[in-house]
Amino acid sequence: MLEYAIKGDKKYYGWIAVLLGLIGVGFGFYLWQLKFGLGITGLSRDVSWGFYIAQLTYMVGVAAGGVMVVMPYYLHDYKAFGRITILGEFLAIASLIVCMLSVVVDLGQPMRLFNVIIHFSPHSMLFYDMIVLNGYLFLNLVIGWNVLQAERNGTHYPKWVTPLIYLSIPFAISIHTVTAFLYCGLPGRHFWLTAILAPRFLASAFAAGPALLVLLSLIIRKVSNFDPGREQIQTLAKIITYALIANLFFFGCEIFVAFYSNIPGHMDHIKYLFVGMHGHGVLVPWMWTSMALMVLALILLIPPITRHNESVLAVACVMLFIGAWIDKGLGLISAGFVPNPLHEVNEYMPTFPEVMITIGVYAIGALVLTILYKVTIGVKEEVRA
Amino acid sequence: MxxxxxxxxxxxxxxxxxxxxxxxxxxxxxxGGHGAQPHVRKGADALTAKQWGLVIDTTKLDHEKIERIVEACHKTHNVPDISAEKVGEKTAVRHEIKWIWETHFHNAFTDQPSKYISEEVEERPFLVLCNHCEEPPCVQACPTEATFKRPDGIVIMDFHRCIGCRFCMAACPYGSRSFNLRDPRPFIKETNLAFPTRTKGVVEKCNFCAERLAVGKPPACVEASEGAIIFGDLEDPHSEIREVLREHHTIRRKASLGTGPAVYYII
Amino acid sequence: MNDKGKIIAGIVIFFVVASFPFWLNMFLEKGPAPELVLTPKAKAAEKCVRDTQFMTANHMQLLDEWRDTVVRKAERIYVNAEGKEFNMSLSNTCLDCHSNKAEFCDRCHDYASIEPYCWDCHIDNPKETK
Structure with a gap:
């Protein structure tokens, strides 16, 4: 089936070339980082995780969001999603690749990466994160490929794939739960030390993942002869709406607990994010933008009249995707470190090389996604013809 | 073979x-071998304990003394001085590496903010370092066991094994860990040839002078403190440190988190 | 499928490319193995912590064990078969005798194109800098 990936028009090859260019630039900056060390990033002694780990967190969510098409189809027999489950699974693969590369570029000694396996430590959450991320990637690869091949041959996918599909559902939940556990089990970081972190992660994942899927579906409809379907997109829109409501609700719970209890340790980080602290507040405009985007997206998503309009839906999805990205990809990780354990404020902002490396990583994900989607569309078009 | x-x-x-x-x-x-197999053992002078700990008598410390202590520690362990003159102020703050340093009471004891604190204590310099916790969150977080707790209670780093993921830095509630964001060697003024430097990309922190205890010497900070820091085995009821703890009221940093810090402070 | 030829050709090309370093080394002029230069102190000692043959072949495993023992088990004294004791330290014991790192270590490592990262942290040669 891979042959579909090399049969494309000029636009397709142009897009691939753009991605390869971005990957090349990102790789160049990465070589610099390898040589100098992580000092070329905005990371510091106090904010020891930043943009890279935030991308892991965000894209784990996008990957987990793929399960929102898998579950209705396979568990609830919602037939309409049969058309797009493969899109969800392949999106998960590309997102997971972004996640893993984000971890690798974040390592100080990437050549020692396999120490995680050689000297495995079952008391470390990172160990479990590695297992579930790799497991989910593997499951999606096997499932996606077999299901697509069966569709092409006009047969039913092999029987042994079915248990893997069921297994992939808890795996999707676990990738985001375990990623939340990386943060929420740490005694000294009050911003993350909350049981609602994992549910909140999942809620934002089930909003942002399907939102990206809606956008991708609209793009696919434009650039190919395969239509993911209006009903499918509308169902996704409903899922996004519920998930976004849950996400904002959970966030409200956090605010309530922190501010009604009036415990400084819990309020400090939220204050830093939304009003700044000791005169420091680089993230303040970002966070308000994020909140505004998510609330506006919700206002557009709730009334059926706006949600049913695909152009408005697309705008809402973009707003939601960006809003959730700022929340998780910018605010959540670095704010956990500000103020630091000694209540000093040292802020963090990613540097230019750091952003370029991240763009390179995303470009690799986009390349993988493009190829997988190209193959999928090729198969779907062939089957219909 | x-x-x-x-x-x-x-x-x-x-x-x-x-x-x-x-x-x-x-x-x-x-x-399995016969008689003269090569083997390894501890040095004859090595100091041993079940849980090493420190008592810092903050009443006996001033800025000059603390400066000497910090210098003794950082010189002994080839801790780089990434100073503002060399890399600019902003970078110096970000890339800083420290094992032991001076801070204020309200920074060291964030959960004990007295509204009306004694002026003298507010002014007094406080020394902070790794607490060699009884239940170290950094050890729990480390995915390679590069950070581990020795049987004598020291929480130590195996720099050979560290992959630089910095999970331990997120886990430490005391900000005791530093990360080599760049090659530290150009910033070491006088290299102590008896101790290695670090490479870029690994985390580092206080090792309770494991290399000195192994040859029967007290930690460098204890030696430089001229009696202001007492070290010993917290599990040994007859040790000097336990004697001092019986006689003085002491507090520990963020004890409410349950990490069991092994560094006690006399206020 | 009738792509057998293509597949086999692909596999062959892959193996040729993958094994290229070996081919290259076969035909490259390598020159004689470098000679190990011993300092007077090393000569006088006659024997290293283990016999020469063992050390030549296994010094890296020995050092690997040493670093684990010292850092992780806090045991710093190595007693060899003759009962002689050594402080397990690369910089302070090994390089105390072999204070000619360039001639003793580097030459051979260069010849074998090995770049041990020991020296990123362990200080080259206490003698020279003294």
Missing amino acids: EDSRRQFLKVAGTAAVGLSAAPAISAVAAS
């Missing part, structure tokens, strides 16, 4: 019967 066979047995044993059996197998392999 004897050693490679042993190595092989270790690996094969681990793979076949799981990690739990590995110590048994290597023990058998080690005792």
